[in-house]
Amino acid sequence: MRQSILLTILLMGLFKVEAQEKWNLKNCVEYAMANNISVRQGSVLAKQADLTLNQTKLSRWPSLFLNNSNSFNSGLSQDPTTFNRVTENYFASGFQLQSSADIFNFFSKRNTIAANEWDVLAAKANVDKTKNDLALSTANAYLQALLAKEQQNIASVQLQQTTAQLNNTRKLVDAGNLPELNATQLEAQQASDSGNYINARGNYVQALLSLKSLMNIDAGKDFDIENPSITSIPIDPIADLQPELVYQEALKNQPLQRSNDYKLKAAEKYKAAAKASMYPTISAFGNLNTNYLTFINKPIYESLLQGYVPTSLVTDVNGSLYDVKSPVFTNGNRIGYQKYPGFSSQLSDNFGKSFGIAISVPIFNGYTLRTQYEKSKLNIESAQLQQELDNMNLKQDIFQAYNAALIALEKFNAGKKSVEANEKALLFATKRYDIGSLSTLELITTQNNLLRAKLEYSINQYDYVFKMKVLEFYKGAGLKL
Secondary structure, eight states, X not given: OHHHHHHHHHHHHHHHHHTSOEXXXXXXXXXXXXXXXXXXXXXXXXXXXXXXXHHHHHTTSOEEEEEXXXXXXOSSEEOTTTOOEEOSOEEEEEEEEEEEEEXXXXXXXXXXXXXXXXXXXXXXXXXXXXXXXXXHHHHHHHHHHHXXXXXXXXXXXXXXHHHHHHHHHHHHHHTTSSOHHHHHHHHHHHHHHHHHHHHHHHHHHHHHHHHHHHHTOOTTSOOEEOOOOGGGSOOOOGGGGOHHHHHHXXXXXXXXXXXXXXXXXXXXXXXXXXXXXXXXXXXXXXXXXXXXXXXXXXXEEEEEEEEEEEEEEEEEETTEXXXXXXXXXXXXXXXXXXXXXXXXXXXXXXXXXXXXXXXXXXXXXXXXXHHHHHHHHHHHHHHHHHHHHHHHHHHHHHHHHHXXXXXXXXXXXXXXXXXXXXXXXXXXXXXXXXXXOSOHHHHHHHHHHHHHHHHHHHHHHHHHHHHXXXXXXXXXXXXXX
16 A cells, blocks of 8 residues: 555656646757857857947047036136236136048058958857857757656656556465565565656756756746657768768858858958058048136226336437337226126137148057067967867867767667567566466566666667767757757
8 A cells, every 4th residue: 555655646746747838949949049148148249249340440430529628717827818827816618629530541440340340250150159059958958858757757667567566466465376475575676666766757857957057947947848759859861971071061050160260360350450550640630629718806907107117228210329218007096807708709719720631650669569460460370270179179079979879879779679678578577477487586687677778778769869969960950859
């Protein structure tokens, strides 16, 4: 009775999992690409590269700045309109409109823009690479979850078969047809099968958690996957997935290879831009300016003549020389305060402008430009080496994947034969057990052999499917389940 209750609880738990929402591989991959943090980070970097490109393009347009300064001055200072030194309190306001534009800079900006365009394509290709890696990881996690679910089903069937045998044997023992040892051995086997089922169920839950982690789904959210028949999953013939052929296709469709190609082209353009920066730059500039000034209560005094003082100068009048003297005035009574023109009048009166052409010739600046140029050539070499390394790793991965697929296919075929042989062995053992010519222990051993064969077969089958999907993926066929 206790074993039956345990089995019922386990089966109810299985039914609860089956009743949850089901996800297929396509939905899992699409959701992962939309929500995975690594993909979103790559998208942010691609947007930054696009902003850099737009800013570089806009740098070809003339610059325009409007400046305004306002100040209150007290004590000794310089009048901004007459440039005389005064010791009065006054308020001053100045306005300046400046503009400049490059006329010719020997294609430095043009090459920089071209380099930025390749950078944008490289950044987008990197996002595609992250998505590809994520899709492959998601497919692997999905297949691992299917494998765990299949093994859970195998363990469940095994538990049900053992429970049925135990119930039948218990009836025979109670009737006195079989010894108690038979029932005891089956009870022990049932306990072992229950542990196997619980472990398989835990592995399935763990596989779902790993899949949810890739998809950036809350670990506590109800989640389950569809259970397509492994035999119905389409697989290309291995003859169509020869490693050299797959490698040539991968060079054209894998985003990492595209990204490396874009980065190399960007490095070449950066080199051209660095070389162009060592040549003169011709630019035009313009400036419009005006200002406003008002003194605060500047008094006006009556001028009183006090006399004359010699100036050490002489003048010739009809042959006679006379000393030149200068009048001396002093301030008399205050007769009013200084009045200044209005704001708009002063802006108009003080308006000034200037235009011109400027030529900037880099003669010596600490070898900075030359160093940048030499670094740009090394960046090209680095990009070429990275491209060579990634292509070599890609070829190595494809040949290893092909070899792994061959091994997985052989193990899958061997596992299939092992399951068929163990099924026949169990059939014969069951018949012998029913007529009493086989011990319970021998029957249990035969059952366990079949269980191990089925578990090993399911592992080999899913491993073979994934290895083939990896080759299809490198070839550019995408992921199909």
